[in-house]
Amino acid sequence: MQxxxxxxxxxxxxxxxxxxxxxxxxxxYSKKLLxxxxxxxIKNSGLYDKVVSSLREQNIEIFELGGVKPNPRxxxxxxxxxxxxxxxxxxxxxxxxxxVIDSAKAIAAGAHYDGDVWDFFEGKSTIEACxxxxxxxxxxxxxxxxxxxxxxxxxxxxxxxxTGHITMRPQFAILNPELTYTLPSYQTACxxxxxxxxxxxxxxxNEKNVEVTDRLCEATLKTIINNAHIxxxxxxxxxxxAEIMWSGTIAHNDSLGVGxxxxxxxxxxxxxxxxxxxxxxxAGLAIIFPAWMKYVYKHDINRFVQFANRVWDIEIxxxxxxxxxxxxxxKTEQFFSSIGMPITLKEVNIDSDHFEEMAKKxxxxxxxxxxxxxxxxxxxxxxxxxx
Amino acid sequence: MQxxxxxxxxxxxxxxxxxxxxxxxxxxYSKKLLxxxxxxxIKNSGLYDKVVSSLREQNIEIFELGGVKPNPRxxxxxxxxxxxxxxxxxxxxxxxxxxVIDSAKAIAAGAHYDGDVWDFFEGKSTIEACxxxxxxxxxxxxxxxxxxxxxxxxxxxxxxxxTGHITMRPQFAILNPELTYTLPSYQTACxxxxxxxxxxxxxxxNEKNVEVTDRLCEATLKTIINNAHIxxxxxxxxxxxAEIMWSGTIAHNDSLGVGxxxxxxxxxxxxxxxxxxxxxxxAGLAIIFPAWMKYVYKHDINRFVQFANRVWDIEIxxxxxxxxxxxxxxKTEQFFSSIGMPITLKEVNIDSDHFEEMAKKxxxxxxxxxxxxxxxxxxxxxxxxxx
Numbered sequence: 001m002q003x004x005x006x007x008x009x010x011x012x013x014x015x016x017x018x019x020x021x022x023x024x025x026x027x028x029y030s031k032k033l034l035x036x037x038x039x040x041x042i043k044n045s046g047l048y049d050k051v052v053s054s055l056r057e058q059n060i061e062i063f064e065l066g067g068v069k070p071n072p073r074x075x076x077x078x079x080x081x082x083x084x085x086x087x088x089x090x091x092x093x094x095x096x097x098x099x100v101i102d103s104a105k106a107i108a109a110g111a112h113y114d115g116d117v118w119d120f121f122e123g124k125s126t127i128e129a130c131x132x133x134x135x136x137x138x139x140x141x142x143x144x145x146x147x148x149x150x151x152x153x154x155x156x157x158x159x160x161x162x163t164g165h166i167t168m169r170p171q172f173a174i175l176n177p178e179l180t181y182t183l184p185s186y187q188t189a190c191x192x193x194x195x196x197x198x199x200x201x202x203x204x205x206n207e208k209n210v211e212v213t214d215r216l217c218e219a220t221l222k223t224i225i226n227n228a229h230i231x232x233x234x235x236x237x238x239x240x241x242a243e244i245m246w247s248g249t250i251a252h253n254d255s256l257g258v259g260x261x262x263x264x265x266x267x268x269x270x271x272x273x274x275x276x277x278x279x280x281x282x283a284g285l286a287i288i289f290p291a292w293m294k295y296v297y298k299h300d301i302n303r304f305v306q307f308a309n310r311v312w313d314i315e316i317x318x319x320x321x322x323x324x325x326x327x328x329x330x331k332t333e334q335f336f337s338s339i340g341m342p343i344t345l346k347e348v349n350i351d352s353d354h355f356e357e358m359a360k361k362x363x364x365x366x367x368x369x370x371x372x373x374x375x376x377x378x379x380x381x382x383x384x385x386x387x
Numbered sequence: 388m389q390x391x392x393x394x395x396x397x398x399x400x401x402x403x404x405x406x407x408x409x410x411x412x413x414x415x416y417s418k419k420l421l422x423x424x425x426x427x428x429i430k431n432s433g434l435y436d437k438v439v440s441s442l443r444e445q446n447i448e449i450f451e452l453g454g455v456k457p458n459p460r461x462x463x464x465x466x467x468x469x470x471x472x473x474x475x476x477x478x479x480x481x482x483x484x485x486x487v488i489d490s491a492k493a494i495a496a497g498a499h500y501d502g503d504v505w506d507f508f509e510g511k512s513t514i515e516a517c518x519x520x521x522x523x524x525x526x527x528x529x530x531x532x533x534x535x536x537x538x539x540x541x542x543x544x545x546x547x548x549x550t551g552h553i554t555m556r557p558q559f560a561i562l563n564p565e566l567t568y569t570l571p572s573y574q575t576a577c578x579x580x581x582x583x584x585x586x587x588x589x590x591x592x593n594e595k596n597v598e599v600t601d602r603l604c605e606a607t608l609k610t611i612i613n614n615a616h617i618x619x620x621x622x623x624x625x626x627x628x629a630e631i632m633w634s635g636t637i638a639h640n641d642s643l644g645v646g647x648x649x650x651x652x653x654x655x656x657x658x659x660x661x662x663x664x665x666x667x668x669x670a671g672l673a674i675i676f677p678a679w680m681k682y683v684y685k686h687d688i689n690r691f692v693q694f695a696n697r698v699w700d701i702e703i704x705x706x707x708x709x710x711x712x713x714x715x716x717x718k719t720e721q722f723f724s725s726i727g728m729p730i731t732l733k734e735v736n737i738d739s740d741h742f743e744e745m746a747k748k749x750x751x752x753x754x755x756x757x758x759x760x761x762x763x764x765x766x767x768x769x770x771x772x773x774x
Contacts, residue, residue, distance in 0.1 A: 001629040003402025008395070014646070015390025209626035212610040212634050219602030226598060239596035242388040246646070247599050255642060259401070259633070 001209050001259035008253050010146035011172040014246065016238075018176045019047065019136050022093070023054035025172045029132050030091035032061040034084055036104045037095045038068040042138065045182055051095055051136060063087055068096065071274055071281070072103040074118050074154045080107035081117055084131065093134045094170075098142020098194075098281075101135055105150035105168045108133050118154055120163040127165035135173035140180060140245040141191030141282060143198055143252020145173035153275055159361075160275035175249065177241035185232045189339040190282025192228045192244065195251040196221060197285040201264050202257040204296075204303065204371045210260045217256050218310045220247050225311070228339050265369025266292045269379055272358040279348050286341035287348070290333040291386035296372040301325050345386050355383040388596050388646035395640050397533035398559040401633065403625075405563045406434065406523050409480070410441035412559045416519050417478035419448040421471055423491045424482045425455040429525065432569055438482055438523060450474055455483065458540045458547065458661050458668065459490040461505050467494035468504055471518065480521045481557075485529020485581075485668075488522055492537035492555045495520050505541055507550040514552035522560035527567060527632040528578030528669060530585055530639020532560035540662055546748075547662035562636065564628035572619045576726040577669025579615050579631065582638040583608060584672040588651050589644040591683075591690065591758045597647045604643050605697045607634050612698070615726050652756025653679045656766055659745035666735050673728035674735070677720040678773035683759040688712050732773050742770040 013021060026033060035051070042048045055062055065080050083089065084107060094104035108130035110117030119125040135145045144150070149164030180188070203217045224247045230240035250256065269292065270284040297304045305321050308314040308328025317324045333343050342348045359380040367373040374382070400408060413420060422438070429435045442449055452467050470476065471494060481491035495517035497504030506512040522532045531537070536551030567575070590604045611634045617627035637643065656679065657671040684691045692708050695701040695715025704711045720730050729735045746767040754760040761769070 001626065001633070003405065005398065005400050007398040011392065011394040013392050018390065209629070211613060211630050212607060212637070215606030215610055216603060216637075219606040220599060223599040223602055239388065242596070242646070243598050246388070250599070250603075250642075255637075259629070 023058040027058040081110035084111035097139025101144040121161035140248035193282040263371040286336035410445040414445040468497035471498035484526025488531035508548035527635035580669040650758040673723035
């Protein structure tokens, strides 16, 4: 186990109707905020009205910025930064999923900085502090509600890049599983894939003696797997929605990753894909992760055997460990497919035209991954495996 | 799953030599502190010198109060409160195990209060705020390093009572598994029993649809069980000490208990025991918990079957679920015994003389437990089962 610091101070308020507390929670930070959200869904569902009314009850002055898209854009972030600076806004409330929260986090960093916010994503500058953020979560997926990172896309060149800082962690996040009842099954499945990928990125490590975090990862993966089909078949099943929602937070709140070095190559490889093609991040991960697994499993067959056995209940064939390892990868792929995710690039109409460009762009600063270090050629091979 | 708020902001600094950071971490809270500790062990091990030197490097003024005993006493807490008030001390550093931390927490509450600190433990007054606390942990057991509660014994009548408040959670805790190398095996085993009991108290719940927390509990229990014999046989095995130390924190940082109502009767029943007899809390739990299990398992046989199967790998006998449930209880008892814990009151020379008194005292304010509500007679029966 490696040395680590675990410090996650986000206050997580979980349960039915809890969005009604948003005004009360927000007012302890400011009487003026930027309300940040995506498209019309929160207006159609009535959530927008509930949030605004809770904020008004506390006499909070509301500035608004909607329009966050999946794979959130730096152009909108810059707009948000300008609004905060012009109006001396010192608190941001994100109502939505990971894209909205990530966009809010980038605004929170940019509002505290004299230069252009993209500097942070290019490593030209380092975040020193962010405005405080609150969250009402509507999509369990990214885990951004209690993570310290953000991923933003720059339309100028379609670069999708990440940055982070401890002060970027939301102060509070409200999680009401009922708010996810109206999520379409495809988006539900994308979220499930994303949270599983967050765990898998941590699970595949070269660190030895990480039993407790291994088992916590397996526990959370099994829960997600067991509840995935229920939420897709019965969208208003509170119990299953609650398991999925809380698992999504656990998957990315750092508790499963302490003391170990995660991989994250699949995320980086997928970011190139959804940076250019604008496909859903979860769908991209369902395609890339199994391909990555097939490409690297020989690096540590025993770890893949453990994964197959403990997560998928596949009996260990001691005479053929490789067979067991491959069966676990196959099960993962079949599972993604069973919840409606694509598992090949062909299914989302992506051909090999940009493979070389993506492999080059993704590795231009450093090799990807930690479990196995991948160079440009490796990444290219993985895209081909995912065809 | 019940609604819940999860908010644990303790900064956990884990790894080798990390006690060297104590000055740096403390100075951001105050230039003056109360250094609180137990007997001579931290002086013999050299930890005391390291801590003092790290504090002096930051020019922190140190007031000292040693002498905390297992089952920490309110008389020493009162002394600590007086020192803090007389010297305007606004930060407490606890160096030790759960008893030292609990004592520090009670001082932190008392220093902020005009009345007598015991009021909080009798429910005569409610904590509104505590002085901030830092921790250097030497015994993985109580989980007090990131919990919001404290247990103190009043020598006047030998009442052992608990209280808590969110501001009682330590600001930071330094966890270096090397500091546990010198723990005698009996104390190591007491700690292991205590952390397992913290998980079991949460595990045995009437709440349905708590899959993720069930599995996280099981994951942590399995890890503790797998590493227990290693740390007892090889006290300087860093990897195993690290698994145990981190599991002890997880067991009581609330992450395993969210969305469910725990039981806690065994803790209360044990508190009466160690309140009167001054036996180690962990040893008392090793005696009481299996007795409690035998007394209540019929209330929800399936939950005990799940425990037997998932934690102890006992095959489920579908024709005789009760047999499977009882096998799990037997395994728990055998495990405690195998790490050197007593599993009967006889082994610690406690006879039935005070059974009635303890059962009466423990239930005088309310029935104990939540999984099954226990009245005076039930508690008496459990003491008899534990003979």
